[in-house]
Amino acid sequence: MSLVIDVQNVSKHFGRATAVNQVSFGVEQGQIFGLLGPNGAGKTTTIRMINHILNPDTGYISILGEAVSPKSQERIGYLPEERGLYKKMKVFDQLMYLAQLKGLSQMAAKKAIEFWLDRFEASSWKKKEVSELSKGMSQKIQFIATVAHDPEIYIFDEPFSGLDPINSEMLKEVILEEKKQGKTILFSTHRMEQVEQMCDDICLFNQGKAVLQGNLRSIKQSFGNNTVLLDFIGDSEFLNQLDGVRINNRSTNFAEIRLLEGASPQHILEIAMKHAEIQRFEIVQPSLQDIFISTVNDTKVSV
């Protein structure tokens, strides 16, 4: 299958700092692709290069088989992390302007914008200036600005940050709906539960490098069943006595325990039973959160 977004050996430097270092990944048609990584890992810079806002120093990026260009920009709907609209401009005029900059004709832009305003029950805001809108309202307008030109590819940089739960849910619905229509979606996020729920493939960034990538399910499988979930009643002091484990998540009556080299789940169960009443004992695949944290920590050590 041909790649919709193909990033090959891309590097980008700002002065002496290396923002993106020899990164390669590909996004297939109809996928939801997640870019993960801590702040400053190079996600936004990579996204800007895919959007042809920045040019890579070395390497090559192609969109739908062609090198990035003003033409490829028109096939992408981009929602930047830092949202922005002209505050003093009326909602409708603003959307018309942005859609026409994406190459739509006046007629097509008008039709699309009216469709989306209607869909988000926002038609009555047409004549309002953006500065008059509430935060939730302007988020919807921002989203319409991203999708109005009906692009084949969506790129969302931290799309859920700052969204209230209702808008967040709405965005999720729209993303899944667009995927059903064969659109390709790439988004970056910190929010692991959203990645687990939505993404097909992921690429994990750390310090400018792509440290882990592939199909989400196979990545999780490759880590094996190495995590113990424990629900208990009693003193949690015994957790400190465990050797060869890392406790990822712990509260008064719950622990998520990652087994390291040589640790046995049976041993943990034995110790736990001596000190507390066990309500649940389960051996599972690691959470993405855990994979994220351990991979980032590993690369930190190796650097």
Place this chain on the structure above:
Amino acid sequence: MINFLKIWLIIKREYKTRVQTKSFLLSTFLTPLLILGFMGFVIFMTVSDNEAPKQVIVIDETGRMLEPLTRLNATRYQPIKADQSIEQIRDLIMEDELDGYVFFDQPFLNEGTPATFVHNGSGGITFFESLRSDVRDVTRQIRLEDNDVSDAIIAIFEERPALENRRLNEAGVDEQSNAVVSSLGGIFIGIFIFIGLFGYGAILMRSVIEEKTSRIVEIITSSVKPIELMLGKLLGVCLVALTQYSLWIVTYAGVTILAAPVAQFFINQRMGGLQNSLSTLDTTGTVASVPSDIDLSFLEQFSIDPLFILYFFVFFVLGFLMYCSIFAAIGAAVDSEQDSQQFMAPVMLPIFLGYILNFRIAEAPDSTIAIVASLFPLTSPINMVTRMLVSNVPLWEVLLSILLLILSLIGMLLLAARIYRTGILMYGKKPTFRELYKWIRQA
């Protein structure tokens, strides 16, 4: 490479959002009103004979001054009444019933000692000058009579040879010229360009900063190239400035064309009123003739040559694009207006230089410094226009100046585009000059 359709969309937005603002409408329509007021004031000053009629009592011990003075101006020079003392006259002056008295004693005519003019301070220098001129004329007349001078010599003294000021224009036709008016015009036009460069430069810079801080710029640059955005903004704001100037020029032209007939109309009205009041007084029915020789030809000095307007626009547009591309780059490099100060200083320097030189150039338009300043591209947008208004600049100098301006405009645009492209996506610390240099060097 460059997508002109998108630039056009940007120009349209920049133009529309600005022309529709209240401040644009206010400044556009208030300024002509100010110009109108100014011109009306000038006309009023000329037409209204400068002064309210003054009354001066003549105390004449020589017995020879009063009669010729009243012949010169019967309303101004009044004889002292028989029952009036000097003290009474002084009281009247202090109460502002009279403007003053002038005292001629015998030694004034015999020995040439000064006469005395005592007044309440009203009227100022113009009034005093005209009084002195009257006294001199009368005294000279008396001396000529006393010395039995021949009529021929008297005629020589009465002669007032005129010097007409005519400037030869490009078409080879000499036209009436007034150096003072064109110097003033030169200063004015320089100030207009100066304000335009600065005012619109600041507007452009603010709007670049606003796009940057509101983060809309990232969405725009995911659709268009930074250079396209910058050009669109420059041209859009430039069009706004041109619209404003055009409206002003049209208003100005309208005013100057209408000024003479309107002024004439008011003069006629005034004269007509005077004639009516005279004819009602004059029981014999003969209408006294009133002179209507107020010269309005000076108004022609205010008219402007269409070719000059064309040059004005050429220099303004080129200067605007050159300076404002730098302002756009500065706006892109910083996050707030306060941060822009440091970079503004080196840009403001040549504009201020042009502005200051402008006063000198309006006075001496063909001096070496004027020629240099009107060719040097950083000052020529202001100084060449002034020079062209005040003097006849050789065509080759004008064309050379335009060529130099175009070349430096292209250079500035390229530099500015590089800073702009990097700057609009940079947030946080204000860059140093060295960093700007690095941005420029990055291919």
